[in-house]
Amino acid sequence: MPTIVSVDDSTVPGEGSSRLLLLVSSDNKHIVVEEDIMSRSRFISKQVEGFEATSQRHAILLPFSSFVLNKVIEYCSHYRGYYLLEDDPDAAPPGRSPVREWDQEFLDVDRNMLLRIIKAAHYLEIKSLVGSCARAIADMIRGKTTEEMREILGVENDFTPEEEHSPSSKCTG
Amino acid sequence: MSTQAVAELHGEPTSSSVEKYWPTVLRPRLDYLSSLDVDDDRVRALIDGDIGDIHEVIRVLNTCRNDRAPISRIPSELLGRIFHFLSRREALQPRTPEAGWISVTHVCRRWRHTALQYPGLWSNIIFSLGLRWTEEMLARSKTVPLDVLVTGTLRPRESQLVIEHLDRTEDLHLTAPVQTLLQDLTTEPVPVLTTFEISSVPEYSPLMLPEDLFAHSAPRLQTLIIHNCVFSWPSLVFNSITYLNIWSPLQAMYVPNTAEQFLDFLRDCPNLEDVRLYGCIPRLPLHHLHNIHMQRLKRLDVLGPARSIVGVLDHLHAVPGASLRLTVRFSMRDDRDDDSRAVIPSVSAHLGDSHHSSPLLVLSIAGGGARRTVVVTAWTVIQASETVPTPALHMELELRRLPAIDMLTHLRDGLHLGSLRVASVDTTFNRDWSVLHWDVLFAHSMDMRHVILSGQLAAETLFETSCGPVGAAQSNQASGYSLFPSLVTISISRVNFIGEDHAGTSQPPAPVVQPALAWLQLQCRHNLRKVNISECWITPDIVDAMRETVTDVVWDEQVEPILSDSLEGW
Numbered sequence: 001m002p003t004i005v006s007v008d009d010s011t012v013p014g015e016g017s018s019r020l021l022l023l024v025s026s027d028n029k030h031i032v033v034e035e036d037i038m039s040r041s042r043f044i045s046k047q048v049e050g051f052e053a054t055s056q057r058h059a060i061l062l063p064f065s066s067f068v069l070n071k072v073i074e075y076c077s078h079y080r081g082y083y084l085l086e087d088d089p090d091a092a093p094p095g096r097s098p099v100r101e102w103d104q105e106f107l108d109v110d111r112n113m114l115l116r117i118i119k120a121a122h123y124l125e126i127k128s129l130v131g132s133c134a135r136a137i138a139d140m141i142r143g144k145t146t147e148e149m150r151e152i153l154g155v156e157n158d159f160t161p162e163e164e165h166s167p168s169s170k171c172t173g
Numbered sequence: 174m175s176t177q178a179v180a181e182l183h184g185e186p187t188s189s190s191v192e193k194y195w196p197t198v199l200r201p202r203l204d205y206l207s208s209l210d211v212d213d214d215r216v217r218a219l220i221d222g223d224i225g226d227i228h229e230v231i232r233v234l235n236t237c238r239n240d241r242a243p244i245s246r247i248p249s250e251l252l253g254r255i256f257h258f259l260s261r262r263e264a265l266q267p268r269t270p271e272a273g274w275i276s277v278t279h280v281c282r283r284w285r286h287t288a289l290q291y292p293g294l295w296s297n298i299i300f301s302l303g304l305r306w307t308e309e310m311l312a313r314s315k316t317v318p319l320d321v322l323v324t325g326t327l328r329p330r331e332s333q334l335v336i337e338h339l340d341r342t343e344d345l346h347l348t349a350p351v352q353t354l355l356q357d358l359t360t361e362p363v364p365v366l367t368t369f370e371i372s373s374v375p376e377y378s379p380l381m382l383p384e385d386l387f388a389h390s391a392p393r394l395q396t397l398i399i400h401n402c403v404f405s406w407p408s409l410v411f412n413s414i415t416y417l418n419i420w421s422p423l424q425a426m427y428v429p430n431t432a433e434q435f436l437d438f439l440r441d442c443p444n445l446e447d448v449r450l451y452g453c454i455p456r457l458p459l460h461h462l463h464n465i466h467m468q469r470l471k472r473l474d475v476l477g478p479a480r481s482i483v484g485v486l487d488h489l490h491a492v493p494g495a496s497l498r499l500t501v502r503f504s505m506r507d508d509r510d511d512d513s514r515a516v517i518p519s520v521s522a523h524l525g526d527s528h529h530s531s532p533l534l535v536l537s538i539a540g541g542g543a544r545r546t547v548v549v550t551a552w553t554v555i556q557a558s559e560t561v562p563t564p565a566l567h568m569e570l571e572l573r574r575l576p577a578i579d580m581l582t583h584l585r586d587g588l589h590l591g592s593l594r595v596a597s598v599d600t601t602f603n604r605d606w607s608v609l610h611w612d613v614l615f616a617h618s619m620d621m622r623h624v625i626l627s628g629q630l631a632a633e634t635l636f637e638t639s640c641g642p643v644g645a646a647q648s649n650q651a652s653g654y655s656l657f658p659s660l661v662t663i664s665i666s667r668v669n670f671i672g673e674d675h676a677g678t679s680q681p682p683a684p685v686v687q688p689a690l691a692w693l694q695l696q697c698r699h700n701l702r703k704v705n706i707s708e709c710w711i712t713p714d715i716v717d718a719m720r721e722t723v724t725d726v727v728w729d730e731q732v733e734p735i736l737s738d739s740l741e742g743w
Contacts, residue, residue: 111243112243115243115244115246115247116243118247118251119246119247119248119251122247122248122251130251131254134251134254134255134257134258135258137255137258138255138256138258138259139258141259141277142259142274144276145276146276146279146280149276149277149280150280150281153242153243153244154243154244155239155242155244155245155280155284156235156238156239156281157235157280157281158232158233158235158236158239158281158282159232159281159282159285160229160232161228163282163285
């Protein structure tokens with residue numbers, strides 16, 4: 001569950017054409033962002049609905065750093081007002097969304113950052129960003145051998161000898 | 174206080190414990206094993222046990238280490254999603270399984286567990302790896318919708334598996350001699366099937382589709398692709414289909430459908446948006462049987478004899494905005510009635526044409542490759558973008574026994590090209606183009622603003638339209654005649670301005686520099702302001718000479734012509 005804290009009105013700038021939200025990162029950075037920008041996040045949208053019930057403005061504490069949060073806000077700002085097929089679960093079965101050039105450039109970051117972004121996108125329930133990150137990670141290991149995959153993503157072989165040679169493993173390639 | 178000191182304070186095992194392991198635990202153990210006075214097999218067994226224990230310790234440590242890897246911090250469902258993308262090809266074939274992804278199950282325990290527990294990864298059912306594999310995939314896919322791909326002959330048990338899982342099959346692709354399986358497809362409804370593709374390779378006899386395919390119950394079927402099969406139109410009536418693609422050149426030899434059956438099919442499939450019919454239309458009567466309203470149609474492709482195409486166009490009613498792609502081929506059986514020109518009036522009616530206001534703004538003319546054809550593409554919009562908009566019309570017209578000039582005259586008069594603003598002529602694959610072709614086709618296009626030409630022949634002939642051969646240039650210039658008095662821009666590609674033989678051919682192209690400069694001077698006296706040059710053999714001197722005449726000359730020096738491609742038209 002996210003942590004929600006009450007904030008003083010002075011913390012959040014006054015309402016304009018789009019309401020403002022205060023997002024607080026795990027490194028305690030306060031980031032003010034227009035609600036419209038973050039409306040792609042189902043998590044944020046649900047939080048905002050909760051605010052309306054109490055007529056009190058809140059800050060939303062998020063469990064990732066301001067560096068990651070700013071990347072997510074950059075993504076949401078870029079697609080502000082756009083309809084993205086992948087955000088509509090009825091319209092886009094997983095794996096069928098088109099590759100967007102901007103996303104490829106946006107996600108041209110190091111491996112660890114990419115993993116942090118996908119985790120944040122998953123937490124914030126931004127399906128299109130989760131899909132783009134998953135595709136980018138898949139592209140990292142596409143066509144690679146098992147050893148190369150381990151090397152790229154920093155994991156070790158932890159199979160028991162029995163598991164390595166189990167009958168079921170013969171049906172996995 | 175150091176980290177290690179803090180750890181020792183709390184009694185936690187530290188790395189120093191591991192360092193002590195050798196002198197305090199392992200060394201005495203080795204000494205003990207050395208001192209044992211038993212047979213060697215017994216000692217080796219004890220050592221093997223110790224090695225196994227150490228391997229297990231390493232394995233457990235590896236698992237602990239993996240738990241701390243960044244990739245392990247993401248939830249399993251995200252990891253499964255990544256595998257899902259890995260298992261599919263992107264872009265052109267998004268639903269085709271990609272070999273090799275399966276190696277993720279050999280990376281580590283968590284990855285294997287995740288892959289085995291993610292049913293969507295196992296939903297691409299194939300039979301080429303053997304029955305055991307197929308059964309394993311079906312089991313692991315649990316209840317998710319399936320993509321079933323059959324590319325070879327099936328054994329009875331494999332056919333049985335296809336039938337057993339039809340109720341959750343979303344995509345079914347049969348590209349093999351599966352006649353026996355087809356008969357079984359008549360008994361089961363397919364409640365979630367959205368795509369059905371069946372094609373028989375040309376080496377085999379065409380597959381015969383059963384009359385009662387899917388027991389006439391495929392409520393979600395949207396995509397129907399049938400290649401080299403024989404069918405009756407009533408058997409294909411699934412009113413949810415939006416995309417239909419049929420290639421069946423031998424249809425008439427096996428099951429000659431009637432015109433009424435074909436028209437009834439179109440009437441009973443009102444959701445069709447994209448219809449591609451290649452060689453499978455029955456001959457339709459010239460008199461109207463009844464009009465078919467296809468309000469959702471966005472694209473219609475038809476390949477066949479002219480009379481069949483005319484029949485289809487004349488029976489379809491109200492497809493404004495739909496893109497037409499027509500390929501006229503003379504009938505193998507009887508071409509007495511076939512004449513490519515007959516198609517043009519029907520096309521004109523579909524484009525919403527009238528004698529005084531043609532909707533066509535952009536026209537492209539090119540040769541059709543191996544066959545003697547002319548390819549006409551036309552748009553009703555002018556859109557400056559990197560992606561070419563969908564044409565309103567694309568026709569490939571076969572010119573058997575018909576002079577090209579006769580066809581162009583018919584095009585000009587039938588499509589009413591008076592509103593054209595942009596024209597493209599590509600003679601790269603056409604050896605017949607002449608000055609007369611320009612004059613005939615564009616005689617009424619007085620508002621032409623942009624001409625795009627590609628190929629030596631196109632350039633030579635265009636520059637002669639007003640300048641004539643070099644010797645006659647003066648008199649034509651003096652007259653001031655121009656075929657395109659409103660022309661603002663000309664784009665030129667794949668033209669050899671130098672005249673040198675780059676290809677070692679026996680007949681090098683004639684130099685076009687002087688005719689080109691004379692033509693540009695003439696056009697500048699009208700409205701010409703810009704010249705684009707790309708993929709041409711041209712020197713900076715020639716470009717400079719052009720710049721003395723035309724305000725704006727853009728020469729893309731970076732794009733070099735591809736010699737082998739360009740030779741065709743020379």
